[in-house]
Amino acid sequence: MDELRELYQQVILDHNKNPRNYHEMGNATSKVDGYNPLCGDHYTVFLNVDGDVIKDVSFTGNGCAISKASASVMSATVKGKTRDEAEQLFGTFHRLVTGEGSGLSTADLGRLAAFSGVSEFPARVKCATLAWHTLRSALAGEQKEVISTE
Amino acid sequence: MSRVVQRVAEAFDVHAVRDDFPILRRQIRGKPLVYLDNAATTQKPQQVIDRIVRYYTQENSNVHRGVHYLSEVATLAYENVRTTVKRFINARDVKEIVFTRGTTEAINLFAQTYGRANVKEGDEILVTAIEHHSNIVPWQLLCEEKSAKLVVAPVNDAGEVILDEFAKLLNERTRIVGFGHASNALGTINPIKEMIALAHDAGAVVIVDGAQGVPHTVIDVQDLDADFYAFSGHKVYGPTGIGVLYGKEALLDAMPPWQGGGDMILSVSFEKTTYNALPYKFEAGTPNIEGVVGLGAALDYVASIGIEHIAAHEQELLAYATHRLLEIEGLRIIGTAAHKASVISFTLAGVHPHDIGTILDQEGIAIRTGHHCAQPIMMRFNIPATGRASFGMYNTLEEADVLVDGLRKVIEVFR
Numbered sequence: 001m002d003e004l005r006e007l008y009q010q011v012i013l014d015h016n017k018n019p020r021n022y023h024e025m026g027n028a029t030s031k032v033d034g035y036n037p038l039c040g041d042h043y044t045v046f047l048n049v050d051g052d053v054i055k056d057v058s059f060t061g062n063g064c065a066i067s068k069a070s071a072s073v074m075s076a077t078v079k080g081k082t083r084d085e086a087e088q089l090f091g092t093f094h095r096l097v098t099g100e101g102s103g104l105s106t107a108d109l110g111r112l113a114a115f116s117g118v119s120e121f122p123a124r125v126k127c128a129t130l131a132w133h134t135l136r137s138a139l140a141g142e143q144k145e146v147i148s149t150e
Numbered sequence: 151m152s153r154v155v156q157r158v159a160e161a162f163d164v165h166a167v168r169d170d171f172p173i174l175r176r177q178i179r180g181k182p183l184v185y186l187d188n189a190a191t192t193q194k195p196q197q198v199i200d201r202i203v204r205y206y207t208q209e210n211s212n213v214h215r216g217v218h219y220l221s222e223v224a225t226l227a228y229e230n231v232r233t234t235v236k237r238f239i240n241a242r243d244v245k246e247i248v249f250t251r252g253t254t255e256a257i258n259l260f261a262q263t264y265g266r267a268n269v270k271e272g273d274e275i276l277v278t279a280i281e282h283h284s285n286i287v288p289w290q291l292l293c294e295e296k297s298a299k300l301v302v303a304p305v306n307d308a309g310e311v312i313l314d315e316f317a318k319l320l321n322e323r324t325r326i327v328g329f330g331h332a333s334n335a336l337g338t339i340n341p342i343k344e345m346i347a348l349a350h351d352a353g354a355v356v357i358v359d360g361a362q363g364v365p366h367t368v369i370d371v372q373d374l375d376a377d378f379y380a381f382s383g384h385k386v387y388g389p390t391g392i393g394v395l396y397g398k399e400a401l402l403d404a405m406p407p408w409q410g411g412g413d414m415i416l417s418v419s420f421e422k423t424t425y426n427a428l429p430y431k432f433e434a435g436t437p438n439i440e441g442v443v444g445l446g447a448a449l450d451y452v453a454s455i456g457i458e459h460i461a462a463h464e465q466e467l468l469a470y471a472t473h474r475l476l477e478i479e480g481l482r483i484i485g486t487a488a489h490k491a492s493v494i495s496f497t498l499a500g501v502h503p504h505d506i507g508t509i510l511d512q513e514g515i516a517i518r519t520g521h522h523c524a525q526p527i528m529m530r531f532n533i534p535a536t537g538r539a540s541f542g543m544y545n546t547l548e549e550a551d552v553l554v555d556g557l558r559k560v561i562e563v564f565r
Contacts, residue, residue: 040535064504
């Protein structure tokens with residue numbers, strides 16, 4: 001059960017049950033759909049970007065606990081950040097979930113640390129990164145595009 | 151239990167069967183493997199593994215080509231399996247057995263040859279709402295090319311095709327009717343003999359996707375009057391990459407070839423090529439010989455156990471596991487047809503199937519999670535995915551208990 005508890009940390013279970021920023025956005029400047037066809041996960045990420053700053057992030061959709069909690073934490077983490085900061089956070093998150101996060105400090109990670117258990121479950125990395133890939137696609141200006149992690 | 155079923159059950163020794171499957175002895179994450187993903191692929195008995203090893207250590211050669219000894223041995227082994235398959239599904243002639251990569255390729259072969267030659271603008275192709283993507287997408291490709299229409303027969307809340315609706319959708323424009331023998335996603339066994347007769351009354355040609363039929367029930371293509379019947383070796387304890395398209399000789403004969411190449415020709419010149427006779431017309435290139443001999447060993451193995459014994463055992467597993475799973479609060483079984491193969495699709499309140507799969511995996515339990523390559527039926531039930539436990543001949547009642555215990559752990563994690 002230990003590895004499972006490490007994967008399904010309380011933060012993840014909480015964000016899964018009560019996802020933050022879980023709604024559509026009327027004044028979105030971009031909106032991108034992300035799919036993981038392997039498990040049927042599907043999220044829509046809404047952004048309101050003003051110049052270089054991500055003023056607002058929200059998402060809708062459904063999927064497993066890991067993907068939904070990741071989308072929720074992602075939305076809370078990148079809100080108010082610049083494009084560059086968001087990209088750095090993605091890099092940090094990606095290293096963490098793919099098992100290359102040994103050099104990362106608690107300060108680097110912040111609330112992303114809850115996803116440290118994912119690296120023990122390679123099949124779940126795509127779940128954890130789906131919302132982040134969707135975010136990057138939205139930031140790249142691929143409006144109303146569809147991206148996939150499969 | 152009727153007297154006949156009881157006698158059959160007594161003649162079947164699941165522990166003896168398990169001894170034939172070496173992979174069942176291994177541990178997964180320190181726990182005994184509980185393999186409940188048989189609708190995705192089945193494990194292979196030692197007899198199949200040994201047969202493939204023997205082919206490569208004693209018989210390997212190309213088929214239908216050489217005059218040397220090994221080529222004769224390999225050709226004989228390859229062609230003997232055609233006879234095994236013919237007998238297994240009670241085809242009239244070995245010419246009616248075409249080897250393919252699997253069910254998917256068999257359906258595509260049929261769609262691209264019979265379909266392209268016979269479907270015209272405004273024609274209709276009828277399928278059902280519980281089809282696997284492999285019995286949907288080939289028709290969409292064909293319909294797009296020919297400006298034909300794909301029509302879908304609905305299912306009821308139990309996941310059964312509504313026969314009256316199916317019959318109503320058949321008309322003089324219906325050229326092809328395709329449906330699964332059994333649903334991989336829900337387990338529903340279709341009344342295919344009746345459906346074939348209805349389709350024939352409308353003048354349509356029928357292809358049955360038998361991927362989930364062959365492992366669970368006796369197949370008699372002549373009694374069914376199936377025009378075409380497709381299945382995969384790996385779902386019936388044989389190797390991957392090999393399957394069969396059965397077709398009535400007259401229909402196969404009238405079909406244009408599909409892939410061109412070696413083996414499918416009689417003579418080739420730049421002016422004119424003459425195609426080979428059935429079934430070789432549809433087997434271009436060096437075939438999957440190891441797959442064919444492995445398939446032959448698998449069908450021989452299944453026949454030695456007795457498909458009726460396997461069916462009775464699987465029905466007992468299905469009934470027991472269904473009963474035990476329904477003890478779990480919040481568990482809902484999707485697909486409650488009166489006639490089911492040993493497939494149980496389910497959802498658990500508040501837990502996504504993918505999370506169920508990961509947690510069960512920690513207990514050594516292999517199930518499938520997702521949409522099972524049947525997204526339209528998931529939409530029909532308004533769910534993105536299910537967990538699916540599918541039972542094979544070597545599963546035990548105790549393994550159903552392990553599954554139930556595993557699901558209780560899932561609930562514990564998510565409480």
